[in-house]
Amino acid sequence: MLPLGTITPAPASATLEIMSTEPATPAAALTPPHARAERTEHRIHGHVLADDYAWLRQKDSPETIAWLQAENAYTEAVMAPTAELQKQLYDEMVSHIKETDVSVPFLDGAFWYYSRTEQGRQYPIYCRKPAHGPVFDDTATEEILLDINALAEKESYFAIGAMTISDDGHLLAFSTDTTGFRQYTLHVKDLRTGEILSERAERVGSVVWAADNRTLFYTVEDPEQKRQFQFFRHVLGTPHTEDELVFEEKDERFNIGAGRTRDGEFLILQSSSHTTSEEQFLRAGSPTAAWTLIEPRRDNIEYYVNHRHGHWYIRANDTGRNFRLVSAPEATPSRQHWTEIIPHRDDVMLEEVDLFAGFCVAFERRQGLEHLRVIHFPGEGPAFGQSNEIAFPEPAYTTHPHINRVFDTTRYRYAYQSLVTPSSVYEYDTATGQTTLLKQLEVPGGFDRTLYTSERIFAQASDGVEVPISLVYRKDSFERGKNPLWVYGYGSYGYPLPMGFNSNRLSLLDRGFVLAYAHIRGGGDMGKPWHDAGRLIHKRNTFTDFIAVTEHLAAHGYGDPARIAAEGGSAGGLLMGAIVNLRPDLYRAIVSHVPFVDVMNTMLDASLPLTVPEYEEWGNPNEPEAFEYMLSYSPYDNLKAASYPAILVKTSLNDSQVMYWEPAKYVAKLRTLKQDNHLLLLHTNMSAGHGGASGRYDYLKEIAFDYAFLLRELGIVSL
Structure with missing residues (x-):
């Protein structure tokens, strides 16, 4: 175990104190574990896929578990000097959480339902109170439906599904x-x-x-x-x-x-x-x-249905990728009876339509931002009447439906948050057009939102496409070209990157970080065509977009080019693996969560969970053209002898989405190839799955660990 050093966080002020710009180096006495090599070969399409670490797939093997535990021990030893910093970060994050809190109650049938948390307890408690009218009566007797803390008392991991x-x-x-x-x-x-x-x-x-x-x-x-x-x-x-x-x-x-x-x-x-x-x-x-x-x-x-007053309302992308809305009589729902209500538009993604007795709410994405359009029904039929849009004031935000269980109502609840505005629940009165804030997440610990600002800018990709970027930073600590820069990306499955508030990230912002979110192709930020442009035979656009975003940010002074970190998880971990193979010189530190890095071996194994459905996202490598293209970017297969950034790889033994052996094999192979003294750490949660720890306090400890790694590697603390 290494001795603790002196921790000096960068001040949260207009003058940013910069520590050494040289990467932290592990003590010479610490030697990382090296996995034994046992060569296996897979011959396909004229190629030989060699794999020295396939044996790590043997989850029940004592050797596998011993190696994972050895990697954990090495990671713990290397990070030991940051123990005090991790506690400081954890305490900061807890200080920004209202530990005892209650959600906004919602009406469903004869009860108001809500959840609440209690200080020191890991999980929520689900409750209800009888409804004595249209207004929540806080004095009514509470009934506990499920106390997750009691259910999870003897479990190292616990999650509720349905x-x-x-x-x-x-x-x-x-x-x-x-x-x-x-x-x-x-x-x-x-x-x-x-x-x-x-x-x-x-x-x-x-x-x-x-x-x-x-x-x-x-x-x-x-x-x-x-x-x-x-x-x-x-x-x-x-x-x-x-x-x-x-x-x-x-x-x-x-x-x-x-x-x-x-x-x-x-x-x-x-x-x-x-x-x-x-x-x-x-x-x-x-x-x-x-x-x-x-x-x-x-x-x-694709099509998705709902029902109102004897008619089906169907959101479908049969005439264009971005969806339209049609209606059909209840008795004859097939396509020949569809009547168009909202047409397909090339520049507007119709993401969702929330349907009620007297109105509907259309969630439309334009230029990467969500818009809510409230449309009134003048009668029981599907004909539309007056419509109006709910306006949002910030350049980068996210909104989605809140819990609306009552069908015959004039009130609609939606959630809103941004990079600087905490999670908020609003109620819109469709009869009066008035909006009421029901609750905004309280952020204790001295949070002042006026200290922070967000921006939305665009970077030009290598093929000329404009890629959106959302940014947040502290105004009083921003110095052009000097701040540490953290860039986050995902870019798969048509999933739009949400621009939500996260009080945990105040620990980075208050230390001078600029946080950037790259809305790269492969995601759904600009509609279905944006997804199409970053999947299958176009997947490399996802990686080159992220690199273009990073280069743009550095060139325009949003960060110090010598102190850039990147983070991503799952398919975003594939992104991390690809960018460090393409441009290892661009990044100083990488945090890669449950990364999908062994693309070829996984996608060639149809016996694995999720492989066959994933052909529609990545391609089927049993087809030669798809195989060649996927092989060209597969992170595990493209590792080479080179200098790499400092890399923290995190996985979980019980991950059902990206099996633990993908990141394990990746680290084992990279240890034999990297030609630098930068940290390469693997941490495996031995009792969790794809999302990491299930308890809220345990999860914060995992985040504190990640942040300590970033602060150390980017020279924000001196150890």
Whole structure:
């Protein structure tokens, strides 16, 4: 164990104190573990894929576990001088959290529902109070539905999956995961007695009640492919073995999920791949009736349905990638009966339509930013009336629907936050046009939002495309060209990068960091075409966009070119692996969470969970053209003898999305090739999954560790 050093954080003031610009060097006495090499070969398309570390896939092998533990011990020893700094960062982050707090209650049936947290307890407590009218009565008697702290008392990891209550409010169906592998067990609780009933099912995903308060539908995961593929009907009080299989999805590209329309009239069963979907419905009051298909699936066409007053409202991308909205009579929902309400637009992504008795809210993304358009229905038919847009004042923000369970209402709740504005819940009155702030997350510990500013700028990619960047920094510590710069990216699956508030990052901002979020191709920030331009045969755009963003920021003085860090996780970890292979000189430190770096070996193994569905995102390497292209960027396969930045790689033993052995193999191979003295650290959480620790305090300790690594490597602290 190394002795603790003296920690000197950079002051949060207009003058930024800069420590050494040379990377921190581990003590010579510390020697990183080296995994033994055992060569395996895979011959395909005229290539030989050699892999010296495939043996690390043997999760039950004592040798594998011993090597992971040795890497953890090395990481702990190297980071020991930052122990005091980690505690300081952890204490800072806790100080910015209102530890005892309560969420905004929402009305559903005869109750107001909410969750609350208590100081010192890791997990939320889910509660309700009886509704004595349209206004929440805080003096009403509280009923605890689930105290997650009690459920997790003997578990090192605990997560809730589904939570849904029967129409009469008497029964709670919920699912739990105690390993992090995202494999959930279904339970049913009688809220009248507090008893957990004998009902139980394994590997459960979606859970939905029929209107009779005794029939429960649920989806089940294929244990081999780890996709939801079967749909069962269960009648309360009957043995699980008698549950009827309603539907089975045979196509390995597709997952299924179930829900219920907001008006409560219908259950919806969806089958979807990354690019294609179809839905079928069942009247909620007739749980034993036959299901009806809306429209048969067609490759590369997605559609999503809701229901109002005898009409289906269908968001579909059949006439353009960015979706349109159509309606159809309840009795004849197929495509030949569709009537267009909102047309497809090349420059506007129709992301969602929230449907109510007298209005709907269209979530539209324009130039990478979300807009809410409230549209009134003058009658019960699908014809639109007056519409108006809810305006947002900041250059970079994120908004999404809040919990709106009441169908026949004039009030709509939405969530809003930005890089400088804490998470907020608003209620919009569609009758008056007035907006009311119901709650804004309180940030204790001296947070003053006026000290921070956000910007939205654009960088030009190598092919001339303008890539958006969102920025946040402290105004009084910004000195052009001198600040440490942190760049974050994801860029996959059409997922738009949310521009939300995170009080944890005050620990970086208050030490002079400029934080930049790169809205690169492959994500959904500019609609479906933006996703298309960064997947399959265009995937390299994701990586070159991120590099172009970094170069633009450095060239325009948003950071010190010698102190640039990058971070990403999962598919964003693939991004991290690709950029350090392409431009290792550009970055001084990399934090890579659960990184998808072993692209070829994973995508060539169809027995692994998620591989076949992922063909639509990355390509099928069994096809020569796709193989050649994927091989050209696969981080593990493109490691070479070179100097690399300081790299922290984090994974979890029970990760179900990116198996632990991908980052483990990556680090093992890179140790044999790197020609520098920069840190290369691997940390494996031995009792968690893809998202890391489940408890909120445990999670903050993980973040404090990451930040200590960044502060050390970018010279913000002296140890």
